[in-house]
Amino acid sequence: MHDISISYNKYKFLGNEFLTWLWYLIENDINIKNIAEADWEKAGVDCNSIVFEIGNCIALENSLGDDSVEKISIKGDDAGLEEGKTALKKGGVVTDMNLVLRIDDNEWRFNIKGESMEITSLKTPVAGKMENEDDTEGAVLEKVFLYNRLFEVIDILFHNFIKKRISENWKKVDITGIREWVES
Amino acid sequence: MGLLSSSVSVARYRVDGKIEENVMETIHAGLKQNAITTIEDEYAEITMGWTPFESNFNPDFEKFTFTFGDFFLFSLRIDKKSVPSKIIQKHISIEVQRKLKEEGRQFLSKNEKTEIKENVTDKLMRQMPSTPNIYDVLWNHEAQQVLFFSTQKAANEELETMFTKSFKLRLIRLFPFTIIEGSEKFSDEERDMVLNLAPANVNRGKVMGDDI
DSSP: OOOHHHHHHHHHHHHHHHHHHHHHHHHTTOOHHHHTHHHHHHTTOOOSOEEEEEEEEEEEEEEOSSSOEEEEEEESTTOOOHHHHHHHHTTOEEEEEEEEEEETTEEEEEEEETTTOOEEEEEOSOOOOOOSGGGHHHHHHHHHHHHHHHHHHHHHHHHHHHHHHTSHHIIIIIHHHHHHHHHO | OOTTSSSEEEEEEEEESOOOSOHHHHHHHHHHHTBOOSSOOTTOSEEEEEEETTOTTSOOTTTSOOEETTEEEEEEEEEEOOOOHHHHHHHHHHHHHHHHHHHTOSOOOHHHHHHHHHHHHHHHHHHSOOEEEEEEEEEETTTTEEEESOOOHHHHHHHHHHHHHHHSOEEEEOSHHHHHHHOTTSOHHHHHHHHTOOOOOSSTTOOTTOOO
């Protein structure tokens, strides 16, 4: 049995590494849908495409080895991410990012924090307008469906990342790909 | 910020356990017993309790529902009083001047000043109406999951306390470790492997996970 706050701090790096991996997938046009085909089906995510894009901000952190930490924030709609990649070269990881998720024609925008997996500033696809109070239940259920869809996608990707991270292939295959991207 | 808002912040929880019998009655009773009071306590700095999703200022769980499809949906209302420090300073100054003039003195002792500060703060707190903050709670009882529509630390702590008090169930906040710990998708062996992972980004020139 682990103390919850100790476990939070000890394993928060997994969330940061997950976001870094996600950035790698996005930048290299790796088809998210192919990553966990069986999982999407099982979760009922029936669609033609699942695409992530980096939104308008990304924050990275690089431990300098002497308890000090270098923080890099890149903000702006058309901001270049070169400095972020430079931080990755030095051993940094993504700590926060703004993401856009597109499932077919539907779009979710949100910030995600690696260490806590908290979602902030989440905007779902537009739900149907509530005409009167009787529509409340319908509006709630539609919103809940849209929230859950996002969490299903995040959960499936996170599980797949962790499975990869503990596999033998991580060091042989995945890391090589990430290294090539970072150095490019 | 509520569930139906155009932009939301969400914290996710796993519910440790389930209500086995009389689910609706038990939750209804928990909500009713811990509903926010309609009479404002002028001495309380913070008042909190449940209120129906559709009626944030009339916490009547007989009149308003907490079931929406297969989900339970209600709100946590936290009413908080706070007096801006500049207002407190202003009233302390007025009170000090009044006392000096009344008693024909030049100075007040430290204890007298402390007493004035306490009295002024108490009086202003009583006069100040509390500000309500409303946070929606979505509970999928079957899946043992809760979405809480706030990521503020204080609000989340209040939710965890109120939830346990009302339903005798513990909420476990989902973050990387607890997601893995509670997922059926990992075997015990895989969980052990995760526990042995270490971040590999402490040395310059290394890419994450490149710990060999």
